[in-house]
Amino acid sequence: MQVTMTVNGVEVTREIEGRLLLVHFLRDVLGLTGTHWGCDTSNCGTCVVWLDGEPVKSCTVLAAMAGGHQVRTVEDLADGAELDPVQQGFMQCHGLQCGFCTPGMMMTARALLDRNPDPTEAEIREAISGQICRCTGYATIVRSVRWAAVHEAAAAARVTETTESPDAGEIADAGQPAGSVA
Amino acid sequence: MTSVHERVDTFHDNDQKPVGHGRMLRKEDPRFLRGRGRYVDDIQLPGMLHLAILRSPVAHARIVGIDTSAAEASPGVAAVVTGAMLAEQGLAWMPTLSNDVQAVLATDKVRFQGQEVAFVVAENRYAARDALELIDVEYDVLDPVVDARRALAPDAPVIRDDLEGKTNNHCFDWETGDEAATAAVFARADVVVSQDIVYPRVHPAPMETCGAVADFDPVEGKLRLWSTTQAPHAHRTLYALVAGIPEHKIQVISPDIGGGFGNKVPIYPGYVCAIVASIVTGKPVKWMEDRSENLVSTGFARDYIMRGEIAATRDGRILAIRTNVLADHGAFNGTAAPVKYPAGFFGVFTGSYDLEAAYCKMTAVYTNKAPGGVAYACSFRITEAVYLVERIVDCLADELGMDPAELRLKNFIRPEQFPYTTKTGWVYDSGNYEPTMRLAMQMAGYDELRREQAAKRARGELMGIGIAFFTEAVGAGPRKDMDILGLGMADGCELRVHPTGKAVVRLSVQSQGQGHETTFAQIVAEEIGIPPADIDVVHGDTDNTPFGLGTYGSRSTPVSGAAAALVARKVRDKARIIASGMLEVSVADLEWEKGAFRVKGDPGRSVTIQDVAMRAHGAGDLPEGVEGGLEAQICYNPSNLTYPHGAYICVVDVDPGTAQVTVRRFVAVDDCGTRINPMIIEGQVHGGLTDGVGMALMEMIAFDEDGNCLGASLMDYLIPTALEVPDWETGFTVTPSPHHPIGAKGVGESATVGSPPAIVNAVVDALKPFGVRHADMPLTPSRVWDAMRGNPRPPI
Numbered sequence: 001m002q003v004t005m006t007v008n009g010v011e012v013t014r015e016i017e018g019r020l021l022l023v024h025f026l027r028d029v030l031g032l033t034g035t036h037w038g039c040d041t042s043n044c045g046t047c048v049v050w051l052d053g054e055p056v057k058s059c060t061v062l063a064a065m066a067g068g069h070q071v072r073t074v075e076d077l078a079d080g081a082e083l084d085p086v087q088q089g090f091m092q093c094h095g096l097q098c099g100f101c102t103p104g105m106m107m108t109a110r111a112l113l114d115r116n117p118d119p120t121e122a123e124i125r126e127a128i129s130g131q132i133c134r135c136t137g138y139a140t141i142v143r144s145v146r147w148a149a150v151h152e153a154a155a156a157a158r159v160t161e162t163t164e165s166p167d168a169g170e171i172a173d174a175g176q177p178a179g180s181v182a
Numbered sequence: 183m184t185s186v187h188e189r190v191d192t193f194h195d196n197d198q199k200p201v202g203h204g205r206m207l208r209k210e211d212p213r214f215l216r217g218r219g220r221y222v223d224d225i226q227l228p229g230m231l232h233l234a235i236l237r238s239p240v241a242h243a244r245i246v247g248i249d250t251s252a253a254e255a256s257p258g259v260a261a262v263v264t265g266a267m268l269a270e271q272g273l274a275w276m277p278t279l280s281n282d283v284q285a286v287l288a289t290d291k292v293r294f295q296g297q298e299v300a301f302v303v304a305e306n307r308y309a310a311r312d313a314l315e316l317i318d319v320e321y322d323v324l325d326p327v328v329d330a331r332r333a334l335a336p337d338a339p340v341i342r343d344d345l346e347g348k349t350n351n352h353c354f355d356w357e358t359g360d361e362a363a364t365a366a367v368f369a370r371a372d373v374v375v376s377q378d379i380v381y382p383r384v385h386p387a388p389m390e391t392c393g394a395v396a397d398f399d400p401v402e403g404k405l406r407l408w409s410t411t412q413a414p415h416a417h418r419t420l421y422a423l424v425a426g427i428p429e430h431k432i433q434v435i436s437p438d439i440g441g442g443f444g445n446k447v448p449i450y451p452g453y454v455c456a457i458v459a460s461i462v463t464g465k466p467v468k469w470m471e472d473r474s475e476n477l478v479s480t481g482f483a484r485d486y487i488m489r490g491e492i493a494a495t496r497d498g499r500i501l502a503i504r505t506n507v508l509a510d511h512g513a514f515n516g517t518a519a520p521v522k523y524p525a526g527f528f529g530v531f532t533g534s535y536d537l538e539a540a541y542c543k544m545t546a547v548y549t550n551k552a553p554g555g556v557a558y559a560c561s562f563r564i565t566e567a568v569y570l571v572e573r574i575v576d577c578l579a580d581e582l583g584m585d586p587a588e589l590r591l592k593n594f595i596r597p598e599q600f601p602y603t604t605k606t607g608w609v610y611d612s613g614n615y616e617p618t619m620r621l622a623m624q625m626a627g628y629d630e631l632r633r634e635q636a637a638k639r640a641r642g643e644l645m646g647i648g649i650a651f652f653t654e655a656v657g658a659g660p661r662k663d664m665d666i667l668g669l670g671m672a673d674g675c676e677l678r679v680h681p682t683g684k685a686v687v688r689l690s691v692q693s694q695g696q697g698h699e700t701t702f703a704q705i706v707a708e709e710i711g712i713p714p715a716d717i718d719v720v721h722g723d724t725d726n727t728p729f730g731l732g733t734y735g736s737r738s739t740p741v742s743g744a745a746a747a748l749v750a751r752k753v754r755d756k757a758r759i760i761a762s763g764m765l766e767v768s769v770a771d772l773e774w775e776k777g778a779f780r781v782k783g784d785p786g787r788s789v790t791i792q793d794v795a796m797r798a799h800g801a802g803d804l805p806e807g808v809e810g811g812l813e814a815q816i817c818y819n820p821s822n823l824t825y826p827h828g829a830y831i832c833v834v835d836v837d838p839g840t841a842q843v844t845v846r847r848f849v850a851v852d853d854c855g856t857r858i859n860p861m862i863i864e865g866q867v868h869g870g871l872t873d874g875v876g877m878a879l880m881e882m883i884a885f886d887e888d889g890n891c892l893g894a895s896l897m898d899y900l901i902p903t904a905l906e907v908p909d910w911e912t913g914f915t916v917t918p919s920p921h922h923p924i925g926a927k928g929v930g931e932s933a934t935v936g937s938p939p940a941i942v943n944a945v946v947d948a949l950k951p952f953g954v955r956h957a958d959m960p961l962t963p964s965r966v967w968d969a970m971r972g973n974p975r976p977p978i
Contacts, residue, residue: 033217040473043896091211094208097441100219102214125905128903134872135869136869
């Protein structure tokens with residue numbers, strides 16, 4: 001069957017089998033290999049992409065079901081040379097090690113911040129609870145998302161000049177380990 | 183807390199240095215953040231075919247017959263291969279890392295559920311899976327051996343009848359320490375406590391499963407293999423020995439690896455099948471297992487059934503520890519460990535304590551389960567050793583009515599006793615245990631926690647405080663003692679400085695997320711004064727890196743890190759001679775200061791390492807006897823392991839109504855000597871602590887009585903999410919390794935080793951009002967519920 005969808009702003013049309021999973025369509029057919037495949041029971045979330053702005057596990061969506069819809073992957077997160085604040089936060093706060101869960105985690109984090117620009121630690125943990133990371137122990141991922149939230153707020157404040165800058169200490173703290181004596 | 187840190191930091195505080203050691207963001211991150219990492223399943227080659235493996239649905243059965251005709255006729259199928267076909271080529275069996283053999287594809291019978299029986303090669307992964315469904319295998323089902331405790335029963339079915347003369351399921355015996363001396367100490371001790379302690383079978387479950395792309399070029403006669411391997415050079419040598427392809431015609435490439443955790447050390451049948459398939463079809467072939475295959479068939483971890491005994495005086499002086507272990511190795515002994523160490527480094531079960539005697543007797547058996555044993559950040563069985571000693575010490579504290587922190591402090595090996603030879607023969611390099619313990623207690627507010635606990639107990643609330651103090655042994659190892667199938671456990675490093683002063687360093691070890699591309703650049707930068715940003719790190723490609731044994735057992739920093747420092751010093755020594763020629767002074771008149779040679783007493787006259795690099799490659803004479811270029815290589819043979827240590831304190835709350843355990847706080851103080859990059863160490867520790875929560879509370883690969891694996895997907899094999907773990911509290915002390923060139927010890931596995939006993943000790947402490955002295959992992963609500971009601975269950 002033929003399927004047409006918009007992936008990262010570009011319309012693509014391909015001949016596919018009806019049973020083809022979206023994750024394999026993105027990886028094997030389009031060569032967008034940033035999205036990963038880590039389990040076979042829809043638990044791990046390494047395959048999270050956006051479908052019409054909603055994070056979905058692309059291993060649990062048929063490519064055919066994405067026909068006519070908008071798909072966004074990690075490859076579209078940066079604006080050219082400029083990394084998204086979420087990407088910057090993951091780098092600044094060491095929110096990744098092997099990098100395998102990272103694309104899915106960041107797509108979820110971006111969606112969270114678009115809806116809730118100032119999430120608490122508990123809200124961040126809840127948002128990524130459908131995703132597994134084996135390397136980081138999650139704390140630095142939480143800090144990474146907070147870093148992005150704080151810096152986006154600061155940037156927005158600079159642009160609009162209608163609010164006070166956020167507390168500089170909070171920005172610095174977002175990148176520092178809590179409770180560390182280092 | 184800062185003052186405590188300053189007091190114990192006896193070496194140097196390197197955290198604030200602008201180049202070299204210290205907090206530095208990762209060089210790896212930019213590609214991973216953009217989805218531009220290159221993992222095995224990202225690789226697509228022209229004409230590439232896909233391989234899928236048919237696996238046994240039963241644990242133990244004779245293969246009566248296999249009909250592949252329907253599969254061969256299935257659309258898109260290029261080949262269907264069975265064990266019988268491999269046997270004709272002499273490839274049906276392969277050696278394991280423990281000098282046993284393992285079936286690549288089953289020939290005579292299957293020995294565990296999930297074992298490889300046949301494979302299909304097809305034009306895509308969907309077609310390959312379709313064809314698997316069409317292979318018809320007739321099995322004659324046999325009784326399985328599931329419980330290791332019954333493996334040596336006279337009527338137990340013999341699993342390994344492929345081994346000549348094998349009439350039982352005995353795998354090996356092993357012992358360490360002095361049995362008679364230990365018995366004598368036990369005989370005169372005031373107090374003896376004994377406890378059965380099981381470390382259940384778990385699985386490392388890296389987010390990326392195992393896989394490979396094999397590409398055999400018949401014109402060149404060369405095999406290229408991209409694979410998820412933590413030890414690419416060792417794999418290359420083994421493929422050469424097994425497949426008969428000369429070693430210079432095999433290139434193993436370990437690209438970006440999505441986590442290893444010891445799962446990617448062994449050679450799996452899938453890799454061999456992919457190689458065979460590429461040779462047979464003349465095309466590149468990709469094999470990528472799914473999660474269920476990973477959990478059911480690749481290297482498990484632990485599965486030690488232990489009896490621990492501890493002898494002490496009434497006032498709390500620990501005298502001796504004795505243990506008896508039954509080790510379940512599954513159907514083939516695939517344990518990845520140095521050849522002379524079939525039980526790995528379990529001999530360090532004496533822990534951080536100064537004992538008079540110790541003894542261990544171990545028996546290993548075959549069962550109808552997947553092979554493995556050494557994996558999941560175990561440092562070659564130290565997870566089991568530390569769990570045993572830290573649990574049994576807590577049992578002793580309970581018996582004596584002593585505070586577990588006080589008991590440990592009373593028995594620590596003292597700083598002046600290092601290097602300390604244990605009663606099982608391990609020579610601990612350095613340690614200063616009490617300040618580490620005191621710092622953890624201070625960070626946790628230990629005395630206040632005990633007061634809070636007393637108040638809660640009075641109200642009927644269940645709160646537990648658990649302590650674990652561990653000594654690790656990492657950095658295998660001295661080649662006179664340690665080898666993997668005859669390959670000595672030394673590691674190479676090569677450094678080339680380009681004419682413009684940029685550099686490339688090539689490693690024999692292979693990162694799976696531990697940040698080597700960053701930290702090895704930092705080590706070299708510190709030694710040679712070239713900024714880390716100007717140093718690229720190459721690893722994982724056997725054609726382009728020096729030989730070495732790979733990354734596992736937290737050995738990268740102890741072995742390869744030493745090699746990197748020493749190779750940089752070797753280059754610096756040559757640079758010094760060249761600089762002396764440039765400045766027209768003797769070598770002795772030069773002093774080195776972060777990237778430049780200066781004339782002593784005339785600091786205005788100097789040349790930078792970049793000046794020297796250009797001169798080394800450029801026009802003009804070099805001092806007599808100096809070759810052009812600026813590079814060196816080295817193979818580092820460590821004189822000993824490194825022995826990092828740590829003090830962990832865990833606080834749990836147990837819901838009396840549901841028996842649900844919540845880890846409320848976790849304080850981890852690690853001492854790994856000189857710290858190359860504190861940010862990366864912290865991340866390593868966080869990850870390992872999360873492993874500990876998983877193992878202590880959630881994870882187990884269980885089997886039913888028919889040998890069905892009950893943990894074969896992430897629906898049942900539970901791994902912590904962000905909701906099950908707290909925000910970690912980390913601290914450190916610095917006790918350098920005296921024999922390591924930069925004083926650094928390994929650390930990556932410390933938290934996985936140290937955290938499970940801290941968590942279990944905390945849960946048992948919480949359950950004290952119920953008279954509980956021990957409960958086996960995983961401490962799931964149902965198992966805690968049973969323990970609270972006086973019926974603790976061993977894991978099945």
